[in-house]
Amino acid sequence: MFEAFEFYVWQKDIALGLQKTFMTALALITMSLPVFAQEVPAEPPVPAKRPADLAETAREEKAEAKVQQEDAASLQTEDDVAFQQCISSLKALGAEFRSLETINDAGVCGIDKPIEVSVALEGVDLEPDATMRCETALLLARWARGYVDPSAKVAMGTDVRLTEIRQASAYVCRNRNNRSGGKISEHARGNAIDIRSLTFSNGQSVDMVPRKKASNITGAFQRTISASACLYFTTVLSPGSDATHQDHMHLDVIKRGGGYRYCR
Numbered sequence: 253m254f255e256a257f258e259f260y261v262w263q264k265d266i267a268l269g270l271q272k273t274f275m276t277a278l279a280l281i282t283m284s285l286p287v288f289a290q291e292v293p294a295e296p297p298v299p300a301k302r303p304a305d306l307a308e309t310a311r312e313e314k315a316e317a318k319v320q321q322e323d324a325a326s327l328q329t330e331d332d333v334a335f336q337q338c339i340s341s342l343k344a345l346g347a348e349f350r351s352l353e354t355i356n357d358a359g360v361c362g363i364d365k366p367i368e369v370s371v372a373l374e375g376v377d378l379e380p381d382a383t384m385r386c387e388t389a390l391l392l393a394r395w396a397r398g399y400v401d402p403s404a405k406v407a408m409g410t411d412v413r414l415t416e417i418r419q420a421s422a423y424v425c426r427n428r429n430n431r432s433g434g435k436i437s438e439h440a441r442g443n444a445i446d447i448r449s450l451t452f453s454n455g456q457s458v459d460m461v462p463r464k465k466a467s468n469i470t471g472a473f474q475r476t477i478s479a480s481a482c483l484y485f486t487t488v489l490s491p492g493s494d495a496t497h498q499d500h501m502h503l504d505v506i507k508r509g510g511g512y513r514y515c516r
Contacts, residue, residue: 327354327362328441330385335365338386345393346374352383361425361440372417373397382422385442388505391484392417392445395503399480404452407473416451420500438487444504460501462492482515489516 342349348371356362367386372378373393401414422445428437438444451457463471478490481503489502493516508514 327356327359327364330365335386338390339367342386342390342393345390345397347371347389347393349389355383355423355442357425357440361436363423363442366423366442376401376414377416379416379418382419382445383442384422384445385505388422388443388445388503391505392503395477395481395484399483400450400477403473403476403480404450407469408452408454408456411453412456413453414450415453417447418449418451420446420448422446438504438506443506444487444502446500446502448500459499460491461499464490464492479515482513486513487515488513 347369349367349369352363352366352368354362354364355366363383363385365386366383367389368381368383369378369389370381372389373396376396396414396417404412404414421439423439423442424437425440426437427440428435439446447460449457449459458470458474460474463474465471466474474491478488478501481488481501485503486506486508487502487504489497491498491501
């Protein structure tokens with residue numbers, strides 16, 4: 253019995269010894285943690301740029317500056333032959349206009365060969381008179397003759413014809429959406445015109461307001477002419493397409509890569 257008691261005491265001593273050893277090791281680990289945490293920075297330092305990295309950054313900055321410079325150089329030279337062909341086509345449609353002197357607004361906005369249009373095509377007044385490039389005026393006339401007038405005959409009667417296009421903005425030197433910064437507007441290049449309303453021989457006027465979900469004939473007419481405008485213009489922003497186009501239809505002839513068109 254004495255031997256059993258002695259064995260029990262021996263086991264207890266071993267257990268106590270192991271417990272003390274574990275607690276001591278745990279305390280040492282805990283004490284070392286703050287030191288370890290201090291040795292590892294919260295954010296690893298960013299290595300200094302090598303000469304090759306600096307050269308790449310300089311190239312990127314130069315390319316960005318070139319893009320901004322090209323965007324600012326809005327005065328695009330018109331090809332004389334193409335311009336005369338455009339003028340001839342516009343006259344053949346019965347448009348009335350006069351040529352203006354080159355517009356160069358501080359080297360930021362302008363038109364090389366501007367025209368001021370008073371009659372968009374035969375029998376269709378443009379109110380008020382609008383300054384733009386010949387290409388813009390020609391596409392406006394072709395669209396009005398090819399789709400706006402025929403669509404009106406279907407929607408309003410075969411004897412109805414388009415008599416007036418009321419514009420809200422043509423050439424004006426400003427940024428896109430009248431913002432203080434950003435890219436130059438196509439209006440500042442003579443490439444754009446905003447349509448406020450259309451008037452017809454029966455006295456009816458169609459204001460350009462959001463009609464995406466309108467279930468009447470006026471809604472169908474407006475959606476038809478909006479869709480057809482994309483056959484002529486490279487940008488069409490219908491009324492309601494965004495916050496800045498609620499009371500007019502924006503049309504422009506900007507050139508994009510691959511013949512891409514943006515129509516909404």
